[in-house]
Amino acid sequence: MTIHTALDELSEVLGDRLSRSESDLALHGRSEAHFPETLPDGVLYPDSTEQVATAVRICATHGCPITGWGVGTSLEGHALATKGGVVMDFSRMDKVVEINAEDMDVRVQPGVTRSRLNEELRATGLFFSVDPGADATIGGMAATRASGTTAVRYGTMRDNVRALEVVMADGRVIRTGSRARKSSAGYDLTGLFVGSEGTLGLITELTLRLWGQPEAVSAGVCAFPDIGSAVDCVIETIQLGIPLARIEFIDAECVRAFKMSSGTDMEEKPHLMVEFHGSETAVAEEAARFGEVVAEHRGGPFHWSAKPEERTKLWKMRHEAAYSMRALKPGAVMMATDICVPISRLAEAVEETTADIAASPIPGPILGHVGDGNFHATLLIEPGNAAEMKAAKDLAARMADRALRMGGTVTGEHGIGLGKLDYMEAEHGDGWSVMGDIKRALDPGGLLNPGKLIRSN
Amino acid sequence: MTIHTALDELSEVLGDRLSRSESDLALHGRSEAHFPETLPDGVLYPDSTEQVATAVRICATHGCPITGWGVGTSLEGHALATKGGVVMDFSRMDKVVEINAEDMDVRVQPGVTRSRLNEELRATGLFFSVDPGADATIGGMAATRASGTTAVRYGTMRDNVRALEVVMADGRVIRTGSRARKSSAGYDLTGLFVGSEGTLGLITELTLRLWGQPEAVSAGVCAFPDIGSAVDCVIETIQLGIPLARIEFIDAECVRAFKMSSGTDMEEKPHLMVEFHGSETAVAEEAARFGEVVAEHRGGPFHWSAKPEERTKLWKMRHEAAYSMRALKPGAVMMATDICVPISRLAEAVEETTADIAASPIPGPILGHVGDGNFHATLLIEPGNAAEMKAAKDLAARMADRALRMGGTVTGEHGIGLGKLDYMEAEHGDGWSVMGDIKRALDPGGLLNPGKLIRSN
Numbered sequence A, B: 001m002t003i004h005t006a007l008d009e010l011s012e013v014l015g016d017r018l019s020r021s022e023s024d025l026a027l028h029g030r031s032e033a034h035f036p037e038t039l040p041d042g043v044l045y046p047d048s049t050e051q052v053a054t055a056v057r058i059c060a061t062h063g064c065p066i067t068g069w070g071v072g073t074s075l076e077g078h079a080l081a082t083k084g085g086v087v088m089d090f091s092r093m094d095k096v097v098e099i100n101a102e103d104m105d106v107r108v109q110p111g112v113t114r115s116r117l118n119e120e121l122r123a124t125g126l127f128f129s130v131d132p133g134a135d136a137t138i139g140g141m142a143a144t145r146a147s148g149t150t151a152v153r154y155g156t157m158r159d160n161v162r163a164l165e166v167v168m169a170d171g172r173v174i175r176t177g178s179r180a181r182k183s184s185a186g187y188d189l190t191g192l193f194v195g196s197e198g199t200l201g202l203i204t205e206l207t208l209r210l211w212g213q214p215e216a217v218s219a220g221v222c223a224f225p226d227i228g229s230a231v232d233c234v235i236e237t238i239q240l241g242i243p244l245a246r247i248e249f250i251d252a253e254c255v256r257a258f259k260m261s262s263g264t265d266m267e268e269k270p271h272l273m274v275e276f277h278g279s280e281t282a283v284a285e286e287a288a289r290f291g292e293v294v295a296e297h298r299g300g301p302f303h304w305s306a307k308p309e310e311r312t313k314l315w316k317m318r319h320e321a322a323y324s325m326r327a328l329k330p331g332a333v334m335m336a337t338d339i340c341v342p343i344s345r346l347a348e349a350v351e352e353t354t355a356d357i358a359a360s361p362i363p364g365p366i367l368g369h370v371g372d373g374n375f376h377a378t379l380l381i382e383p384g385n386a387a388e389m390k391a392a393k394d395l396a397a398r399m400a401d402r403a404l405r406m407g408g409t410v411t412g413e414h415g416i417g418l419g420k421l422d423y424m425e426a427e428h429g430d431g432w433s434v435m436g437d438i439k440r441a442l443d444p445g446g447l448l449n450p451g452k453l454i455r456s457n
C-alpha cells in the first residue's frame, strides 16, 4: 500500500520522529467534539522545517495524506486523519524564536501554545492577544483563524499574523508577508494560509503582532432580566464608541454550569462580562459609562474592579466554561456551534436559538463573544443516543440557516473541519468552487488534510 | 484579430457602453507616474454587474484582455492596458447601495470615490477611514490594498473590506465574505481579491467597515532638528501606547514644496503632523503627552488645536503634497517609491535614502505614513531625460533593496503594477510562484490585467 511504503520510508529517513505506537495513534485519533474516533497510520514529530519538508516530499511521492496537529482542541474534527496517512504533530517545534520588542512582533514555531508564549513575553510589557478558550497552539490557531474574548478590541488571527513560513504540498518552503506593518506586494498569501486548516500548506513558523500591556484594566459582570436587554446593551455600548476590550454574553443555563463547577454566587439570569483597557482614568470612566448603559437596559448592578485577582477569577471562569458546561450532563459529548451575525440581528439570533433549544430534548447553554456578533450553543449529547444526536444536528443546521438568513456566517471562529462542510455551499455558492480551484492549484495530489474544507470529488 | 472580434461583439451586445473614441482611449492610456502612454483598444462603461459579466464572457471567448479602471490614480502603471484589449471603467457603477448604521457597514459599487462616500455618510455619524492622497475609487483602493494617513489607527483596505462581489475570468459572479465581523468559513477570498490589482477578478460590489466619528479630534504639527529625532519621537510615541490617529513625516524638501504652493510659514526642517481621536479630555491629554515626547527629542514647539478649520488646513496641505512636490520641478514626471520597514529600522531607512538622493542629480522629497514604517521619496524626472530616468530607477532599486534588507516590503500601499515587478522575486522567492499558481487557477486564459503582478511567461 502506498501509505505503508511512505511510512517505511519516513521511518528510515526520520527514525524515531515517526511513531506508530498504539497510544500515539489513539491520542491523535480523537477530537474534543462528537466526531467518531479515526486513527491515523502514523504520527510524525518533526524537530525542524527541514524535517517537515523532507516528510512532505516523501508523502507526496507515495500519495500519503498528511494532517497537521497542534494540540487537537479544534471543535469540528479538523485534525482527524479521516483518510488515514500521517498526522504531523508540531509539539516539538515549540520555540519562541525571536522577540522584537521595539517592533512589537515575535517569531515563533507553530507548536508553542498561547499561554506559554505569553509567559515568555511577560518581561517585555507586551502580550499576544488572541485567546481561544483552550490553550491551543499558535499554529493550530492560525490554521483555524481562531479568535476569542479579546477579538472585539485586538482582532482575530487574521489581524495578528504578519508573516509565515509554510511547507507546500510539494515540499517547497516559502515565506509569506514580512515584518512590515502593511504591504501591497501582491496576493495576501499570509491571509490565504490563515484559516486554511492545513489544507494548503503546513505552517512551520509565524511572525505575530504583539500589543502593549494596558496601563490599567477594569473588569466586571452584571445580570440582565432577559437576553434582549443584555444584547441591546452590547449594541448601544458599541455604538456609543465605549472602547471594549472584552464583552462576553452568558445565558442563564451557562450560569447554572458555572455555579455547579465553581460555586459562584451569580444569579441564574443572562449576564455580560466586560473588560476595559487603557489609562487609569480611562478605564474607570469607561466602566462607569458602561454601568449607565447597563442600567438603562434594566440590567445590573454592574460590579467592576481594577484588582487583578478579581479579574483573573472572572476570566478563569469564562475560559473554563466549556468544561463547566459538560458538567451539566456528565459523560455527554459536545457539539459546538459557532454562528456570527451582524450585531443588529444578534438579539433575534440568540432568542430564536434559545427557543429552539428549549423545544428540543437536549441542553444547549449559550455563551458568546457578542461584541463581534458571535455566539455558541454547546449542545450536550448522550453518547450513543441517536435521537439526541439527530436533535443536535438539526439544531445546529437551523442555527447555520439562521446565520446565513441574517447576513452572517456559519462559523465565526472555529472553522469548517468536517462538521461544517455541509453548509459551505449555502454560505459561499460558487465561491466554494473557487476555493476548490485554489486547493487543486496548490495541492494537486490532494494530500494535505484531505476531506476538509473543500468539496470532495 | 481576436481583440477586434471581441470589440465588435461587445459593441453589438452592450451598445454605447463601449467607446472607441480617441479621447476615451487617450484618457485611459496614461497614468499619474512615469510610464509611457499605452492605449487600450476600447473602453467599457458598464452600468451593472450583469453587464460586467456579459462583457467578461465575450472577452473570454475571444481572448481579449480586460483591465479594470477606477480613476487611474494608481502609481505603478497598474491600470494601463499594456497588452491592449478593453479597459473596464467603473465610473458609472458609483452608487452607495445600502448604509447599515447599526452594524457600521456600507455596501457600495466600486466606482464611488472615497470623498463622495464620506459625504453620503456624513449624516450617520459614521465615516469610511481609508484615505489615500488621491480621491480614488473604492474599487481601485481595494484592488491595490490602499491605505493612507489613518492606517496607523484604522487599518488599510485589508482591514476595512468585509465582503465583495466579484466577476471571475469566466464570467461567474461570486460573493466573498459576509456582513459578520469575523468568520472562519474557509479560505479568505475577500483578502485574496483585496490587493490583487484586477488580475484575479473584477470587483463589482464591496461591503465596507465604517467607524464612528470621534467625539473630539486634536491635531498639530512640529519641527525637528533632524530626521533621526523626528523618527525616534514616532517610535517612542507608539511604544508609550499614545493612541495616534495619524502621524505623518515630512522632510525639509517637502516643506519647501508646501511653502511654494500654499505659502505656509513652516520652517524648512523635518516635521511631524499628528492627529488624535477620542473624548475631549483624551485628545487634549494625548496631545499634551505627545508634546512632551517631542520636547524630549529636541523637537517643537508642538502647536496643536481642536479647531476643525486648522485641522482641515493641515491635512489639505498634506493631501495635496504630491501635487505641491511636482511644483518643485515644473513639468517633471514623478516616480513614486513606497517602502515600508519595521519601525525600529525606520530612521536608518529614511536617513540612508536621504543621503542617496542628495548624492543623485534629481530631487526626491520624502514624506510618509511613519506610524506604519511606510515612506515615499517622490523622484522628479525631466521628461525625456534618460540620465535622470536612470538615476531615478537606480535610487528606487536601492530603496527596494534597503527595505528587504531591513525585513520590510518594497511597497507599503501602492502595489506592484508594472513598476515593482522586478522586485517580486527578491521579496517573495518561491512565494511569487505560488501567486502565479493561483493566478493560473483562477484566470487560466491570462486575460485579467495581463502583464501585472505575476511573472510573465
Ligand SMILES: Cc1cc2nc3c(=O)[nH]c(=O)nc-3n(C[C@H](O)[C@H](O)[C@H](O)COP(=O)(O)OP(=O)(O)OC[C@H]3O[C@@H](n4cnc5c(N)ncnc54)[C@H](O)[C@@H]3O)c2cc1C
Binding pocket: A032, A067, A068, A069, A070, A071, A072, A073, A074, A075, A078, A079, A090, A110, A131, A132, A133, A134, A135, A136, A137, A138, A139, A140, A141, A142, A143, A144, A145, A146, A147, A148, A149, A197, A198, A199, A201, A202, A203, A204, A322, A323, A413, A414, A449
Ligand atoms: C474548551 C474549548 C474552548 C475553545 N474556545 C475557542 C474560542 O474561544 N475561540 C476559538 O477560535 N476557538 C476555540 N476553541 C477551538 C480551538 O481551541 C481552536 O480551533 C484552536 O485554534 C485549535 O488549535 P490546536 O492547536 O488545538 O489545533 P488542532 O486542533 O490540533 O488543529 C486544528 C487545525 O489546524 C491544523 N493545523 C495545526 N497545526 C498546523 C500547522 N502548523 N500547519 C498547518 N495546519 C495546522 C490541523 O490540521 C487542523 O486542521 C475552543 C476549544 C475548546 C476545546
Ligand SMILES: Cc1cc2nc3c(=O)[nH]c(=O)nc-3n(C[C@H](O)[C@H](O)[C@H](O)COP(=O)(O)OP(=O)(O)OC[C@H]3O[C@@H](n4cnc5c(N)ncnc54)[C@H](O)[C@@H]3O)c2cc1C
Binding pocket: B032, B067, B068, B069, B070, B071, B072, B073, B074, B075, B078, B079, B090, B110, B131, B132, B133, B134, B135, B136, B137, B138, B139, B140, B141, B142, B143, B144, B145, B146, B147, B148, B149, B197, B198, B199, B201, B202, B203, B204, B322, B323, B413, B414, B449
Ligand atoms: C497624489 C496621489 C497621492 C496618493 N496617495 C496614496 C496614499 O496615500 N496611499 C495609497 O495607498 N495610495 C495613494 N495613491 C495611489 C492611488 O490613489 C491608489 O493606488 C488608489 O487605490 C488607486 O485607485 P483608483 O481608483 O485610481 O484605481 P486605478 O488607478 O484606476 O486602478 C488601480 C488598479 O485597480 C484595478 N481596478 C480598479 N477598479 C477595479 C475593480 N472594480 N475591480 C478590479 N480591479 C480594479 C486596476 O485594474 C488597477 O490595477 C496616491 C496617488 C496619487 C496620484
